[in-house]
Amino acid sequence: MPEGHTIHRLAQDCATRFSGGATRVSSPQGKFSDAATLLDGAEMHTADAHGKHLFLGFRATDWIHIHLGLFGKVAFGDAPAPPPTDTVRLRLANATSYVDLRGPTTCALITDAEKKAIHDRLGPDPLRPDADPAAAYARIRRSRTTIAALLMDQKVIAGVGNVYRAEVLFRHRMDPYRQGRDVTPAEWDVIWADLAELMREGVRNNRIDTVRPEHTPEAMGRPPRVDDHGGEVYVYRRTNQPCHICGTRISIADLAARNLFWCPDCQKN
DNA sequence: TCCTTATGTACAA
DNA sequence: TGTACCTAAGGAC
Numbered sequence: 001m002p003e004g005h006t007i008h009r010l011a012q013d014c015a016t017r018f019s020g021g022a023t024r025v026s027s028p029q030g031k032f033s034d035a036a037t038l039l040d041g042a043e044m045h046t047a048d049a050h051g052k053h054l055f056l057g058f059r060a061t062d063w064i065h066i067h068l069g070l071f072g073k074v075a076f077g078d079a080p081a082p083p084p085t086d087t088v089r090l091r092l093a094n095a096t097s098y099v100d101l102r103g104p105t106t107c108a109l110i111t112d113a114e115k116k117a118i119h120d121r122l123g124p125d126p127l128r129p130d131a132d133p134a135a136a137y138a139r140i141r142r143s144r145t146t147i148a149a150l151l152m153d154q155k156v157i158a159g160v161g162n163v164y165r166a167e168v169l170f171r172h173r174m175d176p177y178r179q180g181r182d183v184t185p186a187e188w189d190v191i192w193a194d195l196a197e198l199m200r201e202g203v204r205n206n207r208i209d210t211v212r213p214e215h216t217p218e219a220m221g222r223p224p225r226v227d228d229h230g231g232e233v234y235v236y237r238r239t240n241q242p243c244h245i246c247g248t249r250i251s252i253a254d255l256a257a258r259n260l261f262w263c264p265d266c267q268k269n
Numbered sequence: 270t271c272c273t274t275a276t277g278t279a280c281a282a
Numbered sequence: 283t284g285t286a287c288c289t290a291a292g293g294a295c
Binding site: 068069070071072073087089102103104105256257 | 283284287288289290
């Protein structure tokens with residue numbers, strides 16, 4: 001479930017389980033073997049997240065840079081760690097815990113300078129305390145690109161993925177095809193604040209829930225949603241199902257090679 | 270057993 | 283814009 005909230009939660013859990021003390025580092029699958037050998041036995045002193053990027057700090061200037069991509073998965077467990085399967089790209093283990101990383105787009109050993117370059121090319125992350133929403137709006141306000149595409153652009157805002165994109169636009173009744181330059185400062189302020197709150201809750205619960213209390217299945221007298229992504233949502237992956245608010249069937253479209261979901265009746269502005 | 274799908278990104282043309 | 287990459291689950295046969 002790799003949107004930004006997943007990565008921040010991952011950073012927290014890595015810090016809880018592995019900071020302080022030696023960490024065994026290995027790459028059963030092999031693609032990270034050389035770096036794993038260099039780091040094996042060192043202490044993981046920092047776990048930092050920016051958008052969908054995770055950085056695990058070892059020694060003075062060594063970082064493991066992880067990006068889950070679309071398929072990457074992480075599994076934590078308590079010691080003793082079972083024999084790894086042959087798809088485990090990275091395993092960290094200590095006396096009490098282990099974590100296995102599979103299928104990431106990126107798992108690489110990088111330097112401080114390379115880490116900084118990644119931060120520099122990413123937009124503000126609503127989950128980071130240093131994030132400046134004005135920096136995101138500065139790009140949005142002069143763009144003719146649709147707000148749906150801008151929200152997915154990690155240079156504009158870091159950490160938002162396809163679920164949060166669809167859901168935040170629905171929550172503010174915004175037409176996904178509206179051009180960035182037609183989004184007002186007041187509208188952006190509200191969207192940013194809402195994203196920050198939704199994503200913080202996502203970190204807490206390790207899942208995405210976006211449905212307001214008055215629209216929950218219990219409040220609306222409908223059956224609870226069952227979806228393997230785990231959360232309760234308005235439009236994401238609800239193609240042709242009735243909108244929770246107005247009953248119109250949810251639309252799907254292809255936008256920049258990703259699925260876009262929205263209610264054509266509620267989101268006309 | 271094969272095919273499809275997925276919450277993502279980078280690079281080539 | 284198209285394609286490659288990484289993995290696993292679910293459904294069709």
